[in-house]
Amino acid sequence: MKKVIAIFLCLFVVFTTASCIRTNNQTDKETTAVPETVTEKQTASPDFTVPEPETTTLQETTTEPETETTTVETTVPKPAHSDMYIKGVSTDMMVEYFAETVLSAEYSRDSGHKVLVQKWNKPIRYYIHGLNYNSTDVYYITEFFERLNKIEGFPGATRVNFGDKYNLEIKFCTRLELQAKTITVDETCAAFTSFTFNTSTDEIQNGTILYCHDIPKDQRQSVIQEEILNCMGMSDDTVLRTNSVIYQYSNYNTADEIDMTLFAILYSDRIKCGMNRQQCADVIKEIYY
Numbered sequence: 001m002k003k004v005i006a007i008f009l010c011l012f013v014v015f016t017t018a019s020c021i022r023t024n025n026q027t028d029k030e031t032t033a034v035p036e037t038v039t040e041k042q043t044a045s046p047d048f049t050v051p052e053p054e055t056t057t058l059q060e061t062t063t064e065p066e067t068e069t070t071t072v073e074t075t076v077p078k079p080a081h082s083d084m085y086i087k088g089v090s091t092d093m094m095v096e097y098f099a100e101t102v103l104s105a106e107y108s109r110d111s112g113h114k115v116l117v118q119k120w121n122k123p124i125r126y127y128i129h130g131l132n133y134n135s136t137d138v139y140y141i142t143e144f145f146e147r148l149n150k151i152e153g154f155p156g157a158t159r160v161n162f163g164d165k166y167n168l169e170i171k172f173c174t175r176l177e178l179q180a181k182t183i184t185v186d187e188t189c190a191a192f193t194s195f196t197f198n199t200s201t202d203e204i205q206n207g208t209i210l211y212c213h214d215i216p217k218d219q220r221q222s223v224i225q226e227e228i229l230n231c232m233g234m235s236d237d238t239v240l241r242t243n244s245v246i247y248q249y250s251n252y253n254t255a256d257e258i259d260m261t262l263f264a265i266l267y268s269d270r271i272k273c274g275m276n277r278q279q280c281a282d283v284i285k286e287i288y289y
Contacts, residue, residue: 005128104236119233124157153267175196
């Protein structure tokens with residue numbers, strides 16, 4: 001029995017030792033399998049700062065190729081004639097007609113007085129009244145102003161009623177009243193026009209047109225148109241154009257194409273109040289050819 005126990009104890013000791021050896025061997029193997037971790041210790045002085053690695057950012061820049069712009073200059077040929085041109089009426093003729101009717105005055109042409117361009121620059125408000133005028137007279141007046149209102153640059157004319165403010169009086173009166181207005185009107189005169197203007201600017205401020213109430217029926221339209229043109233700045237009659245409504249010796253025509261073109265030139269924005277003959281001629285040569 002003791003032998004058995006002794007043998008058992010020996011076997012236990014050997015088993016236990018072998019078990020411990022296996023355990024140790026396993027541990028050694030596991031230890032050698034794991035590599036050592038080496039930690040570098042900073043040996044620099046406390047004041048030394050390890051610089052951070054520089055970061056470089058690459059920025060791509062795309063340059064678009066330059067586009068060359070080619071400008072092609074085109075020369076537009078000057079037309080043979082301007083829009084105002086009237087066949088058979090040369091530029092020199094129009095300059096002369098303009099000077100005769102605009103840069104002169106019927107009752108001062110022999111006084112040596114130098115007339116400059118005078119015209120309306122503000123809207124016209126005309127009032128019709130007087131003795132023995134009729135609906136036909138009113139029609140002649142309003143219809144002609146409607147034609148003038150279509151001219152570019154003309155400030156426009158509007159009829160007003162009694163009591164309204166006006167700057168152009170149109171009155172039908174007796175011949176005695178007409179003669180009383182000025183000593184230059186003779187007994188054969190059928191109408192008379194006058195206007196006041198600013199002596200600094202030559203702009204017409206107010207106007208008056210007097211018509212004899214007994215003008216013959218076949219002459220009334222012609223006389224009405226003539227005086228309106230006189231009062232608008234074409235202040236003198238013509239002796240050069242027998243077909244004109246403002247012909248000096250009264251053929252009793254109505255306004256023709258040349259009359260209306262002269263009016264359009266007068267109210268062109270290129271013609272200014274106060275211009276003299278040479279200045280007007282230079283402009284006319286540029287707009288009428």
